[in-house]
Amino acid sequence: MKHYRTFNEIEYDLKRLNLERQIAFEELKGIRSDVKEDLKPLHWLQTVLKYVTKYGSFLLLKKIVK
Template sequence: MKKDYNSFDEIEYELKRLDLERQIAWEEMKALKIDVQEDLKPLNWVHTAINYTGKIGSLMFMKKLFK
C-alpha cells in the first residue's frame, strides 16, 4: 500500500507506529511460545488425561445407574 506523505513528521509518526506494532507482535509471539511450552509438558498431558477419564467414568456410572 503506497501512501503519500506531506511532511517528515508524518513519516516519523508512521515509522514509530509501525515499530510499536512490531514490538507488540514480538511480545505476543513470545507469550505464545511460553503457552505452547506449558501445554507440551508431560504433566499437563497427565492432568488432561485424568480429567477426561473422570468425565468418561462419571458418564458410564450414570449410564449404569439409570439402567
C-alpha cells in the same frame, strides 16, 4: 502508496510501525510460553485424567440407571 508531505509524517509512521512490531513480538512471546506450557507432560496427564473421570462417571451413571 502513501504520499508524505513532511518528514514529521514519515517519522510518525516509522515510530508507529516500530511500536506495532514490538507489540506483535511480545504477543508471540506470550503464545510461545502458552504452547510450551501446553506441551508439558503434567498438562497432558491432567487432560487425560479429566476425560477418564468424565467417562467413568458416565459409565457409573449408566449402571445405576439400569
